[in-house]
Amino acid sequence: MPERGTTSRAVQGITQVDRLLHEPARLLIVASLYALEETDFRYLLNETGLTKGNLSSHLSKLERAGYVDIEKTFRGKIPLTIIRLTEAGRRAFDIYREQLRQIAAGLPERTEKDEDQR
Amino acid sequence: MPERGTTSRAVQGITQVDRLLHEPARLLIVASLYALEETDFRYLLNETGLTKGNLSSHLSKLERAGYVDIEKTFRGKIPLTIIRLTEAGRRAFDIYREQLRQIAAGLPERTEKDEDQR
DNA sequence: ACAGACTAGTTTGTAATACAAACTAGTCTG
DNA sequence: CAGACTAGTTTGTATTACAAACTAGTCTGT
Numbered sequence: 001m002p003e004r005g006t007t008s009r010a011v012q013g014i015t016q017v018d019r020l021l022h023e024p025a026r027l028l029i030v031a032s033l034y035a036l037e038e039t040d041f042r043y044l045l046n047e048t049g050l051t052k053g054n055l056s057s058h059l060s061k062l063e064r065a066g067y068v069d070i071e072k073t074f075r076g077k078i079p080l081t082i083i084r085l086t087e088a089g090r091r092a093f094d095i096y097r098e099q100l101r102q103i104a105a106g107l108p109e110r111t112e113k114d115e116d117q118r
Numbered sequence: 119m120p121e122r123g124t125t126s127r128a129v130q131g132i133t134q135v136d137r138l139l140h141e142p143a144r145l146l147i148v149a150s151l152y153a154l155e156e157t158d159f160r161y162l163l164n165e166t167g168l169t170k171g172n173l174s175s176h177l178s179k180l181e182r183a184g185y186v187d188i189e190k191t192f193r194g195k196i197p198l199t200i201i202r203l204t205e206a207g208r209r210a211f212d213i214y215r216e217q218l219r220q221i222a223a224g225l226p227e228r229t230e231k232d233e234d235q236r
Numbered sequence: 237a238c239a240g241a242c243t244a245g246t247t248t249g250t251a252a253t254a255c256a257a258a259c260t261a262g263t264c265t266g
Numbered sequence: 267c268a269g270a271c272t273a274g275t276t277t278g279t280a281t282t283a284c285a286a287a288c289t290a291g292t293c294t295g296t
């Protein structure tokens with residue numbers, strides 16, 4: 001098995017994270033959805049602080065990946081988009097969360113010697 | 119101060135991470151450099167597993183941002199590129215490391231109730 | 237009744253990206 | 267001295283992230 005240097009394995013793992021979730025805007029969307037049964041477009045808009053256009057396109061991307069279900073309904077006569085995290089999305093998030101923690105834990109620390117340098 | 123929903127502050131902070139370091143390839147480069155006084159192109163190539171082209175362009179980007187110093191020398195008659203993390207790069211990494219840890223810690227967990235759902 | 241404001245999103249345009257393949261410039265070897 | 271090798275850089279391509287402009291319809295004041 002080829003070793004690739006001295007940087008910790010955990011940190012080298014960063015090259016394999018799910019790029020779909022590594023994008024901050026989408027991680028925020030999915031993290032918001034994670035705790036909820038379902039929610040609507042307006043809620044996510046408020047929760048994430050994204051613009052409508054951005055939120056719309058990130059949701060489409062997550063939908064194409066099978067990470068969210070998007071259901072179009074009406075609240076009275078006004079269109080309402082219901083968004084749900086799928087089981088696949090939930091699993092992908094679980095994996096990403098654990099990878100991120102491994103990586104964060106594995107990043108090198110400032111040592112006392114480093115402090116002296118300046 | 120406007121609240122933006124129920125997702126934890128730490129996680130909302132993800133929208134403000136340093137995009138230069140959030141890119142896996144570059145984080146790996148900078149994490150590799152962090153522990154070292156200086157190193158060369160060949161070492162990083164091996165350490166990161168990137169292609170030469172990719173490493174070259176990521177290093178240029180880090181150099182433009184002032185995160186690394188690149189010095190061109192010769193080892194005998196063969197060109198040798200020496201790379202060093204600057205103090206600015208070191209500080210940026212310190213900040214990113216802490217932000218990442220906050221975010222990783224703040225991501226929602228799978229609850230017992232969630233487990234039941236499937 | 238209908239002009240204009242509002243709700244709820246989607247589509248379009250643009251600049252920046254990440255990546256690998258192709259290239260450059262020179263050195264070493266049989 | 268041809269070809270293989272070292273050490274990188276440049277170029278080409280497809281994907282992206284983002285906001286501005288747009289679509290489709292509903293509500294409100296006069």
